[in-house]
Amino acid sequence: MPCARGCLPHWASERQMRMKVCVLDMQPISPPVGGGRQRLLGLYHALGSPTVYVGTYDWPGEAARDQWLSPTLREVTVPLSAEHFAAAEEWRARAGGKVIIDSAFHRLAHLSPAFAERVAAEAQAADVISMSHPWVYPLVAGVLDRSRQTLVYDAQNCEGFLRMSMLDDGGFGTEIAFEVIRLELELCRAADWILACSQDDLLLFHELYGIPCDKIKLCPNGVFTEGFEPPSEAERAREKEQLGIIHPAAAIFLGSGYQFNTEAAQFIIEELAPGLPSVQFVIAGGVGDGLPERCRRLAQDNVRITGVLPDEEKRSYLRACDVALNPMFGGSGTNIKMFDYMAAGLAVVSTPVGARGIVDLYPPSFLAVPPENFARTIKLLLHQPSVRAEVARNARRLVCELYSWERISRNLGEFFRSCSQAGARPRLSVVALHRRRECPESWLRALDAEAKGGVEVVLVDCGSGPWRGRSGWESGGRRYLHAGPVGMAAAANAGSFLARGEILLFLEVGREVAPGWNEEIEALFQREDVIARLARGGLHKLDIHGLAVRQTALNHAGGFLRGPDPASLRIAADWVELERSNGSVLYGRSAKRPDRAYAPNVSDWIASSPRDFVSRAAECLLGRSAPAAMIDGLTGKLERGEADKTGVLVELEAAARRAGSAREIVPLMPDVFTDDKVFVFYLADLLKFDGREFVENLYRTILRREPDECAYTVDMDALVGESPEKEQLIRKMLGSEEAGRVGVKVIGIDVKWPADALPGAIVSRSPAAGQATAPCSSGT
Secondary structure, three states: OOOOOOOOOOOOOHHHHHOOEEEEOOOOOOOOOOHHHHHHHHHHOOOOOOEEEEEOOOOOOOOOEEEEOOOOEEEEEOOOOHHHHHHHHHHHHHOOOOOOOOOOHHHHHHHOHHHHHHHHHHHHOOOEEEEEOOOOHHHHOOOOOOOOOEEEEEEOOOHHHHHHHHHOOOOHHHHHHHHHHHHHHHHHHHOOEEEEOOHHHHHHHHHHHOOOHHHEEEOOOOEOOOOOOOOOHHHHHHHHHHHOOOOOEEEEEEOOOOHHHHHHHHHHHHHHHHHOOOEEEEEEOHHHHHOOHHHHHHOOOOEEEEEOOOHHHHHHHHHHOOEEEEOOOOOOOOOHHHHHHHHOOOEEEEOOOOOOOOOOOOOOOOEEOOHHHHHHHHHHHHHOHHHHHHHHHHHHHHHHHHOEHHHHHHHHHHHHHHHHHOOOOOOEEEEEEEOOOOOOHHHHHHHHHHHOOOEEEEEEEOOOOOOOOHHHHOOOOEEEEEOOOOOHHHHHHHHHHHOOOOEEEEEEOOOOOOOOHHHHHHHHOOOOOEEEEOOOOOOOOOOOOOEEEEHHHHHHHOOEEOOOOOOEEOOOHHHEEEEOOOOOEEEEOOOOOOOOOOOOOHHHHOOOOHHHHHHHHHHHHHOOOOOHHHHHHHHHHHHOOOOOHHHHHHHHHHHHHHOOOOOOOHHHOOHHHHOOOOEEEEHHHHHOOOHHHHHHHHHHHHHOOOOOHHHHHOOHHHOOOOOHHHHHHHHHHHOOHHHHHHOEEEEOOOOOOOHHHOOOOOOEEOOOOOOEEOOOOOOO
C-alpha cells in the first residue's frame, strides 16, 4: 500500500496543491481493515492537495510510522504511552469489559504527550482540519486559528447515539456515553461543516443536536471501483474450486471485530446455516476472531470462518460467492461492506438497518428484509438466477455512479478548496449544469455580469473530459467540478455538495436566463416560510432549470432522486404547500390530516387480486399512486409466478424509501399472509388525528370497538400535534389485556432515542432569544 512520496497527480493543478489538509483520529489507516479505516483511505486518498493524517494505534507494541499511502496522502502514526494503555484498561474494567479507549480518549490523551504534540503541530500548519470522529478534537480546540482555518467534522457515525446504545448500563458506561454526547455536540457547534455518511445520520444530527441542515453535507461511504470487474459464471465456478467450496451455492459475510458484526455472524451460524445446508456460508474478517466459543461450537459443516484475509484472498471469496449477506441489527452510519458486495457484482440480502444510508432505486439494487425473511430471500435469489443477476447488475451500476471512492474523494477536495479560499459563506450559490462538449464562455460571462458580487457560481461539467478553459475562468467565487458522464440528478447533487450558499439556484448552461433573476430570488426568499421556487409545477416531474431552493430544505430532503425523470425533488408533499403562480412556490406547513375516519388496516388489501394488491400496496407505502410501468411490471411478475407477494412488498418498500417515506411493510410478514384476522396499522396514521378524534380512532383501530364513557376522561387538549402524550396513550392501550386479545399490531411504535436518555446539559441556544431549548424530538 505505501507509495512513492508526494508525486503530483496528473489531474491536480498548482492551485490545488497550495491548500494543506490535516485529518485527525486515533486509529491507523494502513492496513485498511474495517469500515473506519477504509473510509479514511477512500475519502482522503485523492483530494488533489497535500494531506497529512495523524493517528495512533489502539493497541500496544507498535512503532511510530511515517509513510505515503497515495501521491497526496501521508500517514503519520504516533504510538500511545504505556501509561495511557494502563489507564484505558482500568477504565475498561469499570465499564464491565467494554472497549472504551476511543470513547474516553479525550479524558486520557494527556498521558500520551508525544501524540498530543504532533497532532497540535500538524493542525496549526493546515488550512483545513478534518476531525474523523470527535475523540481528538479537545487536543486542538485551543490552538486553531478560526479566522483562517476551516474546521470540518467528518462524522463516521452519530457517536452520541451509537455510544449510548453500546455503553448505557446505568453506571460508568452511561457516564462515558454522556461524555461522548457532550463532546460531539461541542464539535458540531464549533465546526464550519459536518460530513454525514448517511441521510439518517444527517437527520439525527439535526434532530438530536439541533444542527441546521445547511451546515451538514452528505458525504457517503464508498468503495474503490476502478480495476475490479465482476466475474462471469465460469470464472465464479473456478474460484469456488480453487477455494475448496464444494456446496452448490455460497454466501459471504464480511465484518471486523465489532459488536454488531458479531451479532450478525451469530445469526448466520445459529439461524441461517442450519436451515440452508446446501449453502456454504463464509464469515470473513476480524469478526471471526471475536466469536464466542459457544457460537463456534454450533457452527456446522457449511460454515467457514476465515479470520482476517489479505486483499487478494478477500477478492477471491467475493468472486466465488453467489450472494452476500448483511444481517445487521444496530449501529449508525453506513456499512462499507455493502459497497464491497455491490462493487463485486453480488446480489445482497440485508436488514433495513444494514442498508441504512444507501440510496436504492426501482428496480432494486439490493433486498432489504427483516431477519425472519432472510432464509426465504436467499432461497429466492439462488433459485432464480435471472433475478439474482438483475439485482447484481443494478448494484454494480449504483456504486459506480454514486459510491465510487475515486469520485467522492476528488469532489471532497474541491469542496475543501472552496471552503479555504472563498471567504465568507455566500447568501446565493448558482449551480450551473453543463452537458455539452465545450462550455459557452459567453453564457458564463453573462451569468457573471448578472450575478454581481457575493454570488457563488459552481459549474458542474458532465462531459467525458474536463473543460480546457477551467483555469482561466475559476477564481474568486467561481468553482468548477468535472463530474463526468452522470445523470442530471447525480450532477445536481454533486453541485449542491460543493455549493456553500444558503439558497441554491440550479441552471442548465446555455439556456436563457431572465434578466433580474438575482433580485427576484433575493426578494422571494426574504420570506422565511418559502422553501423553494420551481421553474415548473410538480414535485415528481421537475424541470430543474431555474429551480431555487434553500440548502437546509434540500439537505433535509436528501437531495435529488436519481431515476427515470431528469431530476426529482425529494421534498415530501405532506409538509409543503404548492402555490400555482409564475413559477410555483413551496411554502412550509404542517401535514394535512386525512379525511377518512379510520386509519387503514394494511392487511385488508393483502388478499386482493394481483393488480389490486400492487396498486393498493404501492399507494399505502408510497403515499401516492405508483407509475403505471411499476404496477404493470410487478403485476406481471405475480401473474407469471416470477415473484410472490412478499417479494413485491420488498421492492415496494425500497421504492418507498427512495420517495422519502418512513413506512415499512416487511415487518408485517409473514403474519399478514397467514392470518386473515390480523389488524395492522402504521403509527403515523394513528398520530394524524387530534383530541377527541384521536381517542375515538384508537378505540376503533386498536380495540376494534366504539369508545365507552371512560374514553373521554383523558385530557383531550394535550393530544394534539406531535405531543408525546399521544404515543404514551397508544402504548398504554396496546399493553392492555383487551388489546392483547384482539392482536392488533402498530408499526413504528419504537422510538430511536427517548427524550429522557439525554442529559439535561445537552441543549441548544438561540442567539436571538438566548433561551435553552431541547435539541431533539422524542423520536423518528
